[in-house]
Amino acid sequence: MMMGKINGRYRVLLAGAALSAMVFAGAPAYAETPADTLVEGFAIDDIISMDPGEAFELSTAEMTSNTYDLLVRLDMGDTSKVKGDLAESWTVSDDGLTYTFKLKPGMKFASGNPITAEDVAYSFERVIKLDKSPAFILSQFGLTGDNVTEKAKAADETTFVFTVDKAYAPSFVLNCLTATVGSVVDKKLVLEHIKPVTPSDDYKYDNDFGNEWLKTGYAGSGAYKLREWRANEAVVLERNDNYHGEKAKLARVIYRHMKESSGQRLALESGDIDIARNLEPNDLEAVSKNPDLKTTSAPKGTVYYISLNQKNPTLAKPEVREAFKYLVDYDAIGETLIKGIGEIHQTFLPKGVLGELDENPFKLDVAKAKELLAKAGVAEGFSVTMDVRNTQPVTGIAESFQQSLAEAGVKLEIIPGDGKQTLTKYRARNHDMYIGQWGMDYFDPNSNAETFASNPDNSDEGKVSTLAWRNAWNVPELTEKTKAALLEKDADKRAATYQELQKTILETSPFIIIFQQTEVAGYRGNLKDFKLGPSFDTNFTYTISKE
Amino acid sequence: MAETRTEARRRGARASAVTSAIARFLVIAVTTYLGLLAVTFFIGRVIPIDPVLAIVGDRAPAHVVDRTREEMGLNLPLYQQFFIYVKGALAGEFGTSVLTTNPVMTDIRRAFPATMELATLGTIIGSVIGVPLGVLAAVKRGSIIDQIVRVIGLIGYSVPIFWLGLLALVLFYAKLGWVAYPGRIDITYEYTFTSVTGFFLLDALWQRQWDVFRDVFRHIILPASLLGYFSLAYISRMTRSFMLNELSQEYVVAARAKGLSETRIIWRHALRNAAVPLVTVIALSYAGLLEGSVLTETVFSWPGLGLYITNSLQNADMNAVLGGTIVIGSVFIALNLFSDLLYRTLDPRTRAR
Numbered sequence: 060m061m062m063g064k065i066n067g068r069y070r071v072l073l074a075g076a077a078l079s080a081m082v083f084a085g086a087p088a089y090a091e092t093p094a095d096t097l098v099e100g101f102a103i104d105d106i107i108s109m110d111p112g113e114a115f116e117l118s119t120a121e122m123t124s125n126t127y128d129l130l131v132r133l134d135m136g137d138t139s140k141v142k143g144d145l146a147e148s149w150t151v152s153d154d155g156l157t158y159t160f161k162l163k164p165g166m167k168f169a170s171g172n173p174i175t176a177e178d179v180a181y182s183f184e185r186v187i188k189l190d191k192s193p194a195f196i197l198s199q200f201g202l203t204g205d206n207v208t209e210k211a212k213a214a215d216e217t218t219f220v221f222t223v224d225k226a227y228a229p230s231f232v233l234n235c236l237t238a239t240v241g242s243v244v245d246k247k248l249v250l251e252h253i254k255p256v257t258p259s260d261d262y263k264y265d266n267d268f269g270n271e272w273l274k275t276g277y278a279g280s281g282a283y284k285l286r287e288w289r290a291n292e293a294v295v296l297e298r299n300d301n302y303h304g305e306k307a308k309l310a311r312v313i314y315r316h317m318k319e320s321s322g323q324r325l326a327l328e329s330g331d332i333d334i335a336r337n338l339e340p341n342d343l344e345a346v347s348k349n350p351d352l353k354t355t356s357a358p359k360g361t362v363y364y365i366s367l368n369q370k371n372p373t374l375a376k377p378e379v380r381e382a383f384k385y386l387v388d389y390d391a392i393g394e395t396l397i398k399g400i401g402e403i404h405q406t407f408l409p410k411g412v413l414g415e416l417d418e419n420p421f422k423l424d425v426a427k428a429k430e431l432l433a434k435a436g437v438a439e440g441f442s443v444t445m446d447v448r449n450t451q452p453v454t455g456i457a458e459s460f461q462q463s464l465a466e467a468g469v470k471l472e473i474i475p476g477d478g479k480q481t482l483t484k485y486r487a488r489n490h491d492m493y494i495g496q497w498g499m500d501y502f503d504p505n506s507n508a509e510t511f512a513s514n515p516d517n518s519d520e521g522k523v524s525t526l527a528w529r530n531a532w533n534v535p536e537l538t539e540k541t542k543a544a545l546l547e548k549d550a551d552k553r554a555a556t557y558q559e560l561q562k563t564i565l566e567t568s569p570f571i572i573i574f575q576q577t578e579v580a581g582y583r584g585n586l587k588d589f590k591l592g593p594s595f596d597t598n599f600t601y602t603i604s605k606e
Numbered sequence: 607m608a609e610t611r612t613e614a615r616r617r618g619a620r621a622s623a624v625t626s627a628i629a630r631f632l633v634i635a636v637t638t639y640l641g642l643l644a645v646t647f648f649i650g651r652v653i654p655i656d657p658v659l660a661i662v663g664d665r666a667p668a669h670v671v672d673r674t675r676e677e678m679g680l681n682l683p684l685y686q687q688f689f690i691y692v693k694g695a696l697a698g699e700f701g702t703s704v705l706t707t708n709p710v711m712t713d714i715r716r717a718f719p720a721t722m723e724l725a726t727l728g729t730i731i732g733s734v735i736g737v738p739l740g741v742l743a744a745v746k747r748g749s750i751i752d753q754i755v756r757v758i759g760l761i762g763y764s765v766p767i768f769w770l771g772l773l774a775l776v777l778f779y780a781k782l783g784w785v786a787y788p789g790r791i792d793i794t795y796e797y798t799f800t801s802v803t804g805f806f807l808l809d810a811l812w813q814r815q816w817d818v819f820r821d822v823f824r825h826i827i828l829p830a831s832l833l834g835y836f837s838l839a840y841i842s843r844m845t846r847s848f849m850l851n852e853l854s855q856e857y858v859v860a861a862r863a864k865g866l867s868e869t870r871i872i873w874r875h876a877l878r879n880a881a882v883p884l885v886t887v888i889a890l891s892y893a894g895l896l897e898g899s900v901l902t903e904t905v906f907s908w909p910g911l912g913l914y915i916t917n918s919l920q921n922a923d924m925n926a927v928l929g930g931t932i933v934i935g936s937v938f939i940a941l942n943l944f945s946d947l948l949y950r951t952l953d954p955r956t957r958a959r
Contacts, residue, residue, distance in 0.1 A: 092793065093793075093794060096793065098793055113667060115663045115666075190670060192663050193665075245799070263777070274707045290705065290708070290713070291706070291917065316907060316909070317907045322906075325775055325787065326787060326788050331786075356923060479655045479656070484652055486659075486664075490622060506774070523667065524668055
């Protein structure tokens with residue numbers, strides 16, 4: 060079988076092939092996609108479910124946000140704010156516990172059923188009771204299977220009342236409701252497709268809330284409706300003529316699963332796809348030089364970092380942690396390895412999020428690092444390992460880091476592995492160092508603050524696997540401070556707290572945050588109004604039209 | 607009277623020979639399957655990848671991870687997990703793929719025809735060109751033709767197929783526009799063509815949708831030719847060596863002495879004898895292609911079996927991997943059986959025995 064060979068060497072060879080492809084490329088024979096159809100080449104093999112209560116993958120985020128509606132959405136003009144989607148208006152009670160949403164009148168699902176507060180309540184109920192991966196975004200407000208029908212309920216046809224357990228900052232609550240897990244499903248339609256389940260200790264309910272059907276089915280009201288998802292092949296969206304907002308310009312959107320950057324580029328040049336979504340730097344450059352094509356990019360809420368496991372006594376020394384931050388060649392990485400796909404960013408909140416702090420104080424400084432290592436008592440150097448996924452750009456960054464560590468006398472052994480393999484080891488806290496990325500779960504500073512700065516239980520059985528926990532960084536004060544920030548009602552004060560947290564993390568944490576990801580795409584010149592959003596669930600397609 | 611008795615005895619002996627052949631085949635098949643499953647299962651369980659990760663993702667809270675692990679039965683001892691799996695498999699229940707959430711066999715029913723269509727066309731191309739080339743090389747042994755065939759074969763065998771694939775794409779798709787890309791069919795037909803069997807060429811023929819047939823053909827011809835080239839390399843080398851062997855046999859000398867034409871000797875007599883082992887070679891190369899060529903499928907965005915199994919393996923999606931293993935195992939067993947049967951028609955001696 061040929062399957063074992065696909066990884067490391069294969070990628071290198073493919074890059075070589077892409078180079079040769081560039082040599083050969085000339086004027087392509089031109090095809091065209093249908094005028095009312097948008098065709099995107101996109102690696103969609105991460106999709107495992109189309110149920111908005113379960114889906115938590117990057118490409119699914121895009122599908123869900125184009126096919127379902129939320130109570131509130133991020134304001135694309137200013138992403139630190141939200142605006143109404145299904146909700147016309149909302150009020151927060153004086154004690155900060157009750158949120159009352161008034162729905163816009165006369166809206167319909169794609170099925171033709173009216174959208175009511177009942178549907179919103181049912182959507183919350185099924186998320187909490189199914190308790191799949193993204194459910195914590197809602198359950199963190201004190202919702203449980205026992206109380207959800209009380210805490211999230213319809214007061215009348217168009218009024219939805221949401222009760223939270225603490226007086227959280229309203230910005231936090233509303234930001235969380237913009238996550239795709241808050242998508243509103245068509246209750247009547249879902250009820251027609253529920254499957255009976257025998258209740259057990261783990262799952263106390265007698266039906267699956269339509270989960271099995273919704274994995275491939277659709278019960279939404281978004282600008283597009285989901286027609287079909289064929290795993291590893293295609294996702295087909297069709298315009299929803301019942302949509303409550305401005306109707307989509309194109310009749311359908313087809314995402315074709317295409318894994319390889321070079322293939323996407325060829326198909327884009329030939330006109331068989333309108334948008335190529337997974338272009339690597341060399342292909343992107345070729346696309347940007349083609350007069351028929353355009354490129355676009357947007358910073359995304361994902362940061363790449365190297366982390367030091369505090370179970371390793373050497374790595375646990377504060378001076379070593381600091382020294383390592385001076386041993387990353389940020390400039391070289393920014394100019395070569397991540398050119399076009401990211402920019403150097405050393406704080407944990409990505410740009411565009413409430414409380415962002417744009418400071419990059421660290422530079423490569425071997426002398427300073429050596430001084431710090433001497434202070435830590437390891438002047439003679441030591442050996443350490445790092446688990447690295449065998450994909451770019453992390454492999455390149457790891458190699459660059461290995462070189463600069465060597466200059467300071469530290470011997471780094473890189474342990475390459477498949478993505479899921481390195482992650483399994485990382486989650487079990489069996490690593491020395493790890494290089495990975497963290498994408499925001501929802502568009503609120505708490506998403507990253509919680510993972511980088513809080514660790515409620517540092518035991519091996521810890522129930523919350525934040526990044527601080529994964530690296531055994533025990534920080535009770537920071538955990539408290541992160542928690543307190545959630546209750547700060549004044550948005551400016553809340554932002555200030557996150558800036559303080561970021562400064563502390565920058566100086567003392569075992570995290571070397573290196574860059575923020577930029578998503579790029581190449582597209583045909585006849586597309587109008589194609590834009591990538593600030594997050595994976597704001598890459599909207601309904602604005603796009605063709606000339 | 608005596609004659610009929612011997613006749614009957616002979617018939618009885620033949621019948622019992624057939625029964626025992628069938629029994630032997632069944633025993634071999636069952637042990638093959640069990641062995642295949644056991645090896646795949648245990649390898650799959652010791653690889654250091656947590657299968658729960660693929661389902662719940664990296665961000666899931668600990669209790670969701672634990673619950674899912676339990677739901678999947680991953681907290682049970684390995685032998686129990688294996689037992690449960692085999693029991694299910696015997697009842698025709700192969701489980702659900704965690705990646706696609708479909709029953710594994712539904713996935714494979716979709717992915718396998720894609721691969722089979724490609725492999726069949728590839729093998730036809732490989733044999734139709736490879737066999738004559740091999741014969742030619744054997745007949746003109748040591749000549750410039752032999753050398754050329756050798757080089758063609760070597761290139762096909764040693765050049766990475768995805769590299770060749772990309773180059774071919776650049777030339778025939780991007781530059782010349784002779785073939786279509788990506789996938790199996792143009793999106794224009796998304797709404798007008800539904801495949802019943804999963805074999806697009808056959809379905810298009812059956813439904814008399816000639817434009818669809820043309821489009822599907824334009825999509826399949828390049829990857830099929832590449833796979834064909836790949837198997838051609840092997841088939842032509844093997845044909846050459848089988849033919850050389852036959853051509854040095856005494857019956858060839860006898861035929862020449864009898865004054866038969868060289869063409870007749872080569873194509874009617876020698877090739878006919880060489881055909882017996884050649885069938886096995888072609889069948890095995892076909893089976894190899896049926897496993898799905900991951901690289902070709904990746905380059906051409908071909909939703910086939912190779913891509914499916916690789917993707918599943920990388921996510922420790924064991925139901926899918928095991929299901930794929932069973933299908934591939936069946937293919938090998940069936941093709942072995944098929945080439946055995948072909949032997950009987952091609953070689954009268956095996957019939958008598």
